[in-house]
Amino acid sequence: MIDQDAQSRRPKAHAPAVLDAEQALALNRLTAVLAEHLDGGEPIPCNGSDALDWISDQRAAQDRAATACHTCPALDACARYVLDHPEPAGVYGGMTTDDRRAARAA
Numbered sequence: 259m260i261d262q263d264a265q266s267r268r269p270k271a272h273a274p275a276v277l278d279a280e281q282a283l284a285l286n287r288l289t290a291v292l293a294e295h296l297d298g299g300e301p302i303p304c305n306g307s308d309a310l311d312w313i314s315d316q317r318a319a320q321d322r323a324a325t326a327c328h329t330c331p332a333l334d335a336c337a338r339y340v341l342d343h344p345e346p347a348g349v350y351g352g353m354t355t356d357d358r359r360a361a362r363a364a
């Protein structure tokens with residue numbers, strides 16, 4: 259079951275519409291990591307005022323978001339999540355959708 263309290267603090271950019279059970283567990287684990295950082299006072303960039311960049315279909319916005327991800331304390335956990343659970347859109351773990359497609363093809 260997804261931790262609803264932590265889920266409510268999860269950036270809207272990272273709320274896939276349909277999850278299978280395994281992905282839901284993985285997302286819950288990532289959400290817990292994000293919540294720990296937020297509770298510790300460490301900002302999560304995609305939870306800030308530019309959050310729409312993470313779900314934009316514009317390349318420039320995605321690039322800004324991907325660059326900002328590299329200051330995120332949860333970067334490694336987020337990148338692992340999205341490489342294991344491909345998301346069709348949005349920026350995750352410092353990677354745009356094109357970056358992830360290229361990483362999977364390599």
Ligand code: SF4
Nearest residue numbers: 304327330336350351
């Ligand atoms: S790595 Fe990027 S997408 Fe993932 S939680 Fe951090 S800021 Fe958000």
